[in-house]
Amino acid sequence: xxxxxFLESLAIGGLGLLVAPRALWAEDGEGGSxxxxxxxxxxxxxxVVVLGGGMAxxxxxxxxxxxxxxxxxxxxVEKEATYTSNIMSNKVLTGQLTLPDLVxxxxxxxNHYGVSLVRGEVVGIDTGARRxxxxxxxxxxxxxxxxxxxxEFDLMPGMSSASQYDTLxxxxxxxxxxxxxxxxxxxxxxxxxxxxxxxxxxxxAPYRCPPGPYERACVVADWLxxxxxxxxxxxxxxxxxxxxxxxxxxxxxxxxxxxxxxxRPGSTVTxxxxxxxxxxxxxxxxxxxxxxxxxxxxxxxxxxxxLADAGLYDPAAGERSAPVSVLSYESTRVPGVxxxxxxxxxxQPKAGHIGxxxxxxxxxxxxxxxxxxxxxxxxxxxxxxxxxxxATTATWLSAVYQYSPETGKMAVPSFHNGGTPIAATGPSAGxxxxxxxxxxxxxxxxxx
Amino acid sequence: xxxxxxxxxxxxxxxxLAAIPATVGHATASTTLSRSIVLLSGDxxxxxxxxxxxxxxxxxxxxxxxxxxxxxxxxxxxxxxxGKAAIVVKEGxxxxxxxxxxxxxxxxxxxxTLAVPVAESxxxxxxxxxxxxxxTSADTAVATVYLDGESVVVxxxxxxxxxxxxxxxxxxxxxxxxxxxxxxxxxxxxxxxxSGTTEGRLxxxxxxxxxxTYGSGGFDRISGKSETELIEELNEFLAxxxxxxxxxxxxxxxxxxxxxxxxxxxxSHP
Numbered sequence: 001x002x003x004x005x006f007l008e009s010l011a012i013g014g015l016g017l018l019v020a021p022r023a024l025w026a027e028d029g030e031g032g033s034x035x036x037x038x039x040x041x042x043x044x045x046x047x048v049v050v051l052g053g054g055m056a057x058x059x060x061x062x063x064x065x066x067x068x069x070x071x072x073x074x075x076x077v078e079k080e081a082t083y084t085s086n087i088m089s090n091k092v093l094t095g096q097l098t099l100p101d102l103v104x105x106x107x108x109x110x111n112h113y114g115v116s117l118v119r120g121e122v123v124g125i126d127t128g129a130r131r132x133x134x135x136x137x138x139x140x141x142x143x144x145x146x147x148x149x150x151x152e153f154d155l156m157p158g159m160s161s162a163s164q165y166d167t168l169x170x171x172x173x174x175x176x177x178x179x180x181x182x183x184x185x186x187x188x189x190x191x192x193x194x195x196x197x198x199x200x201x202x203x204x205a206p207y208r209c210p211p212g213p214y215e216r217a218c219v220v221a222d223w224l225x226x227x228x229x230x231x232x233x234x235x236x237x238x239x240x241x242x243x244x245x246x247x248x249x250x251x252x253x254x255x256x257x258x259x260x261x262x263x264r265p266g267s268t269v270t271x272x273x274x275x276x277x278x279x280x281x282x283x284x285x286x287x288x289x290x291x292x293x294x295x296x297x298x299x300x301x302x303x304x305x306x307l308a309d310a311g312l313y314d315p316a317a318g319e320r321s322a323p324v325s326v327l328s329y330e331s332t333r334v335p336g337v338x339x340x341x342x343x344x345x346x347x348q349p350k351a352g353h354i355g356x357x358x359x360x361x362x363x364x365x366x367x368x369x370x371x372x373x374x375x376x377x378x379x380x381x382x383x384x385x386x387x388x389x390x391a392t393t394a395t396w397l398s399a400v401y402q403y404s405p406e407t408g409k410m411a412v413p414s415f416h417n418g419g420t421p422i423a424a425t426g427p428s429a430g431x432x433x434x435x436x437x438x439x440x441x442x443x444x445x446x447x448x
Numbered sequence: 449x450x451x452x453x454x455x456x457x458x459x460x461x462x463x464x465l466a467a468i469p470a471t472v473g474h475a476t477a478s479t480t481l482s483r484s485i486v487l488l489s490g491d492x493x494x495x496x497x498x499x500x501x502x503x504x505x506x507x508x509x510x511x512x513x514x515x516x517x518x519x520x521x522x523x524x525x526x527x528x529x530x531g532k533a534a535i536v537v538k539e540g541x542x543x544x545x546x547x548x549x550x551x552x553x554x555x556x557x558x559x560x561t562l563a564v565p566v567a568e569s570x571x572x573x574x575x576x577x578x579x580x581x582x583x584t585s586a587d588t589a590v591a592t593v594y595l596d597g598e599s600v601v602v603x604x605x606x607x608x609x610x611x612x613x614x615x616x617x618x619x620x621x622x623x624x625x626x627x628x629x630x631x632x633x634x635x636x637x638x639x640x641x642x643s644g645t646t647e648g649r650l651x652x653x654x655x656x657x658x659x660x661t662y663g664s665g666g667f668d669r670i671s672g673k674s675e676t677e678l679i680e681e682l683n684e685f686l687a688x689x690x691x692x693x694x695x696x697x698x699x700x701x702x703x704x705x706x707x708x709x710x711x712x713x714x715x716s717h718p
Contacts, residue, residue, distance in 0.1 A: 034664035105606065380654055
């Protein structure tokens with residue numbers, strides 16, 4: 001059967017729009033990563049406990065063993081049995097992927113790299129006694145701890161319980177059951193059992209994955225159009241303007257890719273009613289209210305309270321994530337404890353690709369410390385972020401961060417586009433294919 | 449709405465064909481109805497013919513593919529074998545309806561058994577898909593699955609056996625999958641041993657998200673080439689000779705020449 005016939009037969013299904021992802025690797029590529037042996041001869045010994053098996057924590061655990069060797073014992077403590085990727089999860093909303101497609105396991109980490117897995121929920125970090133307390137009453141002692149728990153979500157004003165995200169107004173900003181709920185609500189719009197517009201709210205930066213909300217607006221609006229679903233997509237952005245890849249997203253919102261998005265910048269949500277799906281907000285022109293068909297509030301995010309309780313950040317001082325030295329990701333508050341990924345406070349975006357590199361940087365610094373050496377004085381991290389715009393096109397954003405000894409921060413250097421990330425010149429099908437190679441390889445460098 | 453619900457919606461669409469022309473069932477004598485339909489062998493469908501009340505007759509271009517009969521103002525067709533047929537219903541000399549029928553063979557998936565190592569992929573071809581295709585793995589701990597064009601791609605996750613089910617709107621096909629353990633510690637997919645040098649390693653690890661751990665794959669394998677060859681390739685990207693305007697050219701701008709040299713030196717002997 002030729003591809004064209006296949007697509008035609010797919011099209012018969014109407015609502016059942018399901019465009020298959022294209023090949024996940026390039027012709028000359030190996031497809032993801034190869035597996036490499038854990039060396040036995042590095043002479044490095046030590047023991048590290050990692051809290052959290054997301055993009056940063058998992059990469060860190062893998063590279064501690066890959067670079068440190070069999071003399072470095074690594075224990076990964078994770079609440080869930082598997083990881084569900086946030087990256088690509090907007091494609092679950094459009095039916096192009098299902099949640100099981102995004103599930104990654106810790107088998108290779110455990111069986112090949114020899115990381116000890118402990119499944120459990122950490123409820124306390126005792127930095128004095130150097131022990132983690134788990135919900136089942138057990139505890140784990142550490143010599144060196146890395147905290148990589150991701151983020152927690154604030155309640156939107158007007159909400160009474162976080163469970164309302166699970167049942168009524170999913171944020172779906174952590175891939176999982178809420179992603180499926182949001183998908184189902186969109187299908188209800190398509191099926192006519194719900195009516196109205198789709199309203200998405202974006203919190204003030206910093207939040208996880210800067211282009212993510214704009215990406216979601218695009219792919220959902222594209223899905224609404226392709227499936228002739230009544231209702232438009234309204235974005236209430238607390239930021240004064242699109243915060244990243246502005247040219248590409250603004251062009252798409254204005255109709256450049258076949259759909260439109262009603263984008264309302266500078267909109268501060270003052271109250272939502274999860275039961276009636278009402279959102280109240282203010283902007284420069286005054287106070288407004290919308291009753292939505294589907295309401296998708298993306299809440300403000302912060303490092304888990306557990307970290308504040310351990311003194312890793314200070315909510316009373318207005319902090320929402322943990323300050324660290326970006327040479328080693330060691331906490332500036334608690335020596336011997338490192339924080340990587342979204343829960344750390346740095347000038348870098350909170351996102352999986354850069355979390356992976358933070359994990360490597362932290363692993364390298366810990367291995368040096370175990371040998372009595374100082375961290376690399378000039379670390380570099382990078383963010384290569386591909387973003388679908390429609391079911392068949394994507395854009396990308398490239399940023400390289402160099403350590404500045406003057407400020408002690410990571411920054412895009414002046415020789416990289418005058419200190420500004422570089423975006424694709426527009427969405428394309430070629431970028432979409434590259435996106436799938438990127439995703440497969442990133443996940444393979446992390447979990448494989 | 450679940451996937452199954454969507455499939456049910458599809459089936460309803462398909463077999464409610466008769467309901468569509470009913471809205472023009474009492475049309476004026478000048479009406480000619482044109483419809484097309486896709487059926488699997490054994491399926492039946494019917495439609496109401498707009499007529500002025502006279503006797504209706506029909507012609508069938510391919511009786512081997514489709515049988516057709518008219519009774520009163522109802523045209524009934526039954527799909528017999530893959531092929532196409534044009535059914536024309538006339539009232540006297542006036543054409544009242546044209547129905548194009550495409551009869552498809554049921555979906556098949558081949559091969560029906562796949563063996564794949566952990567962290568590698570294998571695929572089976574889907575033929576004659578009818579409507580939306582959904583592929584699921586009975587045990588996503590052992591293997592996960594996704595659709596790529598007309599192929600179903602199975603990726604090994606852990607040693608074991610599972611069944612991948614491929615379903616279109618009408619047919620379900622199964623593929624038995626056996627996942628074997630990754631080979632001997634050095635792994636598949638071009639893996640192997642590395643020298644263990646640390647000079648330039650952390651810097652070069654910035655490449656691994658897109659080019660695989662130790663530069664072993666992804667967009668393309670970048671380890672094991674000579675330092676000179678790698679520098680030449682990087683310079684070609686920077687000069688716009690390779691994928692101008694692409695992400696690699698953008699990305700390279702963020703590194704100093706000395707850093708690129710250190711990366712190339714490391715990747716030549718990781």
